[in-house]
Amino acid sequence: MSWFEILRFALRGLAANKLRSFLTTLGILIGVGAVILLVAFGEGASQSIQQSIQRLGSNTLTISASFSGGGFGGGGGGGGGQAGGPRTQARQLTLEDARALADREQAPSVRSVSPVVTASSATAVHEGASHTISQLVGTYPSYFEATNKPVTSGAYFVNDDVLAARKVMVIGRTVAEELFGAADPVGRRVSVSGVPFTVVGVLKELGSSGMQDADDVAIVPLPAVQQSLTGFGALGSIIVQATGAGTTESAQAEVTAVLNQRHDITPTGTADYRILNQATLQETVSSTIGVFTALLGAVAAISLLVGGIGITNIMLVTVTERTREIGIRKAIGAPRSAILGQFLLEATVLSLVGGLSGVAIAFVGTRFTIAGIEPVIVPSSIALALGVSVGIGLFFGSYPANRAAKLRPIQALRHE
Amino acid sequence: MTTPVLSVQELSKVYGEGDAQVRALRGVSLTVERGDYVAIMGASGSGKSTLMNILGCLDVPSSGRYLIDGADVGALEERQLAVLRNRKIGFVFQSFNLIPRMSALANVELPMAYGGVGAAERRARALAALEQVGLSDRVRHEPNELSGGQQQRVAVARALVTAPSLLLADEPTGNLDTASTGDVLEILDRLSASGRTIVIITHEDDVAAHAKRVIRLVDGQIVEDRRQAPVDGPPPRMPEVPA
Ligand SMILES: Nc1ncnc2c1ncn2[C@@H]1O[C@H](COP(=O)(O)OP(=O)(O)O)[C@@H](O)[C@H]1O
Ligand SMILES: [Mg+2]
Numbered sequence: 001m002s003w004f005e006i007l008r009f010a011l012r013g014l015a016a017n018k019l020r021s022f023l024t025t026l027g028i029l030i031g032v033g034a035v036i037l038l039v040a041f042g043e044g045a046s047q048s049i050q051q052s053i054q055r056l057g058s059n060t061l062t063i064s065a066s067f068s069g070g071g072f073g074g075g076g077g078g079g080g081g082q083a084g085g086p087r088t089q090a091r092q093l094t095l096e097d098a099r100a101l102a103d104r105e106q107a108p109s110v111r112s113v114s115p116v117v118t119a120s121s122a123t124a125v126h127e128g129a130s131h132t133i134s135q136l137v138g139t140y141p142s143y144f145e146a147t148n149k150p151v152t153s154g155a156y157f158v159n160d161d162v163l164a165a166r167k168v169m170v171i172g173r174t175v176a177e178e179l180f181g182a183a184d185p186v187g188r189r190v191s192v193s194g195v196p197f198t199v200v201g202v203l204k205e206l207g208s209s210g211m212q213d214a215d216d217v218a219i220v221p222l223p224a225v226q227q228s229l230t231g232f233g234a235l236g237s238i239i240v241q242a243t244g245a246g247t248t249e250s251a252q253a254e255v256t257a258v259l260n261q262r263h264d265i266t267p268t269g270t271a272d273y274r275i276l277n278q279a280t281l282q283e284t285v286s287s288t289i290g291v292f293t294a295l296l297g298a299v300a301a302i303s304l305l306v307g308g309i310g311i312t313n314i315m316l317v318t319v320t321e322r323t324r325e326i327g328i329r330k331a332i333g334a335p336r337s338a339i340l341g342q343f344l345l346e347a348t349v350l351s352l353v354g355g356l357s358g359v360a361i362a363f364v365g366t367r368f369t370i371a372g373i374e375p376v377i378v379p380s381s382i383a384l385a386l387g388v389s390v391g392i393g394l395f396f397g398s399y400p401a402n403r404a405a406k407l408r409p410i411q412a413l414r415h416e
Numbered sequence: 417m418t419t420p421v422l423s424v425q426e427l428s429k430v431y432g433e434g435d436a437q438v439r440a441l442r443g444v445s446l447t448v449e450r451g452d453y454v455a456i457m458g459a460s461g462s463g464k465s466t467l468m469n470i471l472g473c474l475d476v477p478s479s480g481r482y483l484i485d486g487a488d489v490g491a492l493e494e495r496q497l498a499v500l501r502n503r504k505i506g507f508v509f510q511s512f513n514l515i516p517r518m519s520a521l522a523n524v525e526l527p528m529a530y531g532g533v534g535a536a537e538r539r540a541r542a543l544a545a546l547e548q549v550g551l552s553d554r555v556r557h558e559p560n561e562l563s564g565g566q567q568q569r570v571a572v573a574r575a576l577v578t579a580p581s582l583l584l585a586d587e588p589t590g591n592l593d594t595a596s597t598g599d600v601l602e603i604l605d606r607l608s609a610s611g612r613t614i615v616i617i618t619h620e621d622d623v624a625a626h627a628k629r630v631i632r633l634v635d636g637q638i639v640e641d642r643r644q645a646p647v648d649g650p651p652p653r654m655p656e657v658p659a
Binding site: 002005012016324325327328329330331332333334335336338408409410413 | 469473474475476494495498499500501502509514516517518526527532574
């Protein structure tokens with residue numbers, strides 16, 4: 001008796017109850033498909049977030065003012081500095097801070113320092129076309145390199161532009177399209193809140209990441225935006241680029257030392273600024289997403305398990321229902337192995353067909369972008385989901401099949 | 417003298433335990449020679465089916481010895497038993513026991529599939545067996561599309577297609593009308609005439625009249641063993657073959 005023959009019996013057994021076989025297969029299909037799809041979405045989300053972090057440049061530190069901590073503690077009382085350590089009022093970040101950080105002696109691991117002020121929602125107008133730029137950034141030319149923003153047409157502004165406070169601007173793709181459409185914006189004039197700027201360059205398209213459109217920006221020399229829009233107050237942030245990926249940590253230590261000195265922060269006191277390290281951020285985010293993906297996978301795995309229980313249930317019903325048939329087969333000389341093989345194959349075919357269609361569905365499903373996330377199939381999830389589904393079929397199918405194969409013919413024949 | 421096709425000695429079968437215990441067979445000894453046609457008769461509950469199931473290796477006796485073609489069945493393993501059921505025994509049940517949703521042809525092919533016969537030969541032999549029982553025009557029909565008599569003829573074809581040493585039939589005509597009964601008995605008569613060994617259970621004298629030897633069971637014991645025709649002759653009710 002060949003295996004091919006037994007397979008034929010198994011297929012015939014399944015065909016005898018098409019609807020039931022189909023529904024059981026569907027259970028496994030959904031389980032396997034869900035595992036692969038959800039893991040693919042988790043992976044896609046993870047990759048897109050990592051990419052947008054990497055776009056910021058991996059060896060940069062972003063310093064911003066922090067107003068949390070006990071800075072306002074001693075305001076009302078008579079004598080200053082009783083509790084919480086000697087702590088003067090929190091200071092803003094200034095251009096002087098930025099200059100101090102650029103000191104080669106004190107901060108040798110720092111490659112460039114870009115002071116940044118940001119005006120949000122500045123309205124730009126060009127020949128009747130109007131667009132509210134979500135981020136208008138005033139900074140130094142080093143900003144382009146530190147934050148990894150190349151231009152596709154035109155050029156960056158240069159240090160001279162900063163010194164002369166020239167009204168020049170580099171705009172993002174969204175701004176260019178909103179104001180100029182298909183025309184080349186380089187050399188054209190744009191008026192921002194009534195102040196005329198000349199466009200010198202257009203940034204390479206970054207694509208949107210999550211909620212924010214990274215291309216809805218305009219970058220101008222620091223004094224130009226201070227003069228016309230924000231005033232010469234505090235800086236919004238300072239972006240420090242380390243000399244290399246390996247020196248980010250030491251750059252952070254140097255920056256901390258310089259700023260602590262300038263802001264009179266004692267080693268035990270609370271700093272009035274924050275340093276955001278891209279590398280650390282990346283690690284945190286990717287581990288968070290890892291947990292998220294694992295959770296999705298776990299939810300999907302449960303549905304796979306439910307599908308497996310469906311197979312077990314169906315095999316139990318099938319075997320019970322066909323006990324008489326098993327008796328007949330044994331009476332005409334079917335060996336135990338043939339009976340066992342037939343039912344095991346039935347279970348395996350169900351789970352394998354379900355599993356493979358689940359993979360196919362998942363492949364189709366991952367061609368769609370949902371909520372801005374492009375799913376990325378993780379090959380190991382396919383192997384795992386298929387393996388588990390076939391394993392479930394074999395494992396749970398073997399119990400009822402074995403029970404049936406062991407019956408004496410007359411016991412099986414008398415079964416009602 | 418050749419080895420008998422089957423030989424049982426002091427066979428007993430006890431069902432259940434304690435108060436509910438039933439002694440279905442109480443020391444049955446019986447020898448059947450090759451070519452014989454034996455009818456086992458007895459009232460309902462006398463142990464006929466119990467004996468038949470043991471003879472067909474579908475059940476095991478509580479005690480006693482059973483030899484088929486000289487081989488001790490009690491000493492066989494499960495796998496060898498399957499081969500024995502497949503090659504040496506053809507069993508016909510009162511309730512037909514065809515596999516549903518399988519054509520008559522597939523049902524008749526089934527024992528040969530388990531016996532490892534090749535597909536082409538299997539088909540040819542199954543068709544020949546169906547022809548022998550007069551069902552050449554019903555090979556594609558499934559059991560629920562056949563009358564009781566036709567189903568039983570398919571079952572007979574399935575039992576004899578492997579050319580077994582022994583054809584066992586447990587009240588094969590019990591569920592059939594007179595005409596179908598006649599059909600089946602005629603087939604059995606012809607098989608007997610061609611030398612096949614047959615053991616049949618019945619409680620109808622008309623059916624028993626076809627056998628060469630009649631055994632009567634009462635309460636699990638043989639009380640009568642009567643020969644109606646010689647072992648090597650034709651069965652007594654064999655219709656006259658036109659010369
Ligand atoms: N599986 C069983 N369990 C318990 N008792 C049984 C079983 N099969 C048969 N019997 C009992 O054994 C006796 C003989 O039964 P059976 O061989 O079927 O008789 P017959 O076929 O001659 O009518 C009966 O009393 C019956 O009740
Ligand atoms: Mg009976």
